[in-house]
Amino acid sequence: MRVLVVDDEKRFAEGLRIGLEAEGFAVDLAHDGVDGLWRARETAYDVIVLDVMLPGLNGYRVCAALRAEANWTPILMLTAKEGEWDEVEGLDTGADDYLTKPFSYAVLLARLRALLRRDPHERPAALTAGDLRLDPAGREVTRAGTRVELTARETALLEFLLRRRGETVSKREILAHVWDDDFEGDPNIVEVYVGHLRNKLDRPFGRAAIETVRGHGYRLAADGGPPGGERARARR
Structure with a gap:
């Protein structure tokens, strides 16, 4: 899933980016409130990690502006400040x-x-399509009860397809959510990973x-592709 991290502590933000990408997220960074608000308006993120103390616009104002525009992307606020009124x-x-x-x-x-599960789109704890199942927390994938080992990127791609099961998604959408805007390689990498x-x-x-x-683009069958019949032939 695609995450926007808005934090002016660059080393901290970079550490978050590295950690989240290792978990299969695609991550964009912004280091001030103005840039963070612009990115949140221009790109469809799945979740935003937003620091409170930011130059330009603080996190409260960024959050309030997005909600006033009916942007309901889940927001997790970070702060070094303690106190119940800051949380309120x-x-x-x-x-x-x-x-x-x-x-x-x-x-x-x-x-x-937890925030991803609360998104306006369906976000169950485990994602399923027929007998195909992915547990995002444990990064465990099973097909017909058999565990299948996937790389982090393969898991991220499967998660995106499962969250949009039954829908056709373009190569551009996949690149945006499974890779990120900084990806400068061959866009045919999507075809390679679909093949995997x-x-x-x-x-x-x-x-x-x-x-x-x-x-x-591509579509993951909502029923997981039952055995037998015409769909048992892989479409290339």
Whole structure:
């Protein structure tokens, strides 16, 4: 899922980026409130990690501006300030959760996962399509009860497809959510990773869950691609 981290402590923000990318997130950084607000307006993020003490615009004002524009992207506010009234102000301006520095990285990840489940789109704890199942927290993937080992990037791609199961998603959307705007490689990398998923999750089980919609992108069958029938032939 795609995350925007807005924090003026550059080393701290970079550390978050590295950690979150290792968990399969695509991460963009902003180091002041003005840039953070602009990015949040221009890009469809799945969750925003927003520091309170920012140059330009503080986190409260960024959050309030987004909510006033009916932007309901889940927001986790970070602050070095302690006190119940700071927390009250953050939540009252529209933040979904609040975390005081220093914090446990494991707790941050758990809270981000909880926020993703509360998003206006369906965010169950485990993602399923037929007998295809992904537990994002444990990064465990199973097909027909059999565990399948995926890399972090393969897992991120599968998660995005599962969250949009039954919908056609473009290559551009996949690059934006599974990689990020700074990706400068060959966009055909999407086809390569779709091929990896088909080789691990479809062909060994006689399925064809990941369909190519020519000229548009890819679609993961909502039923997970049941065995037998026409869809048992992988569509290339």
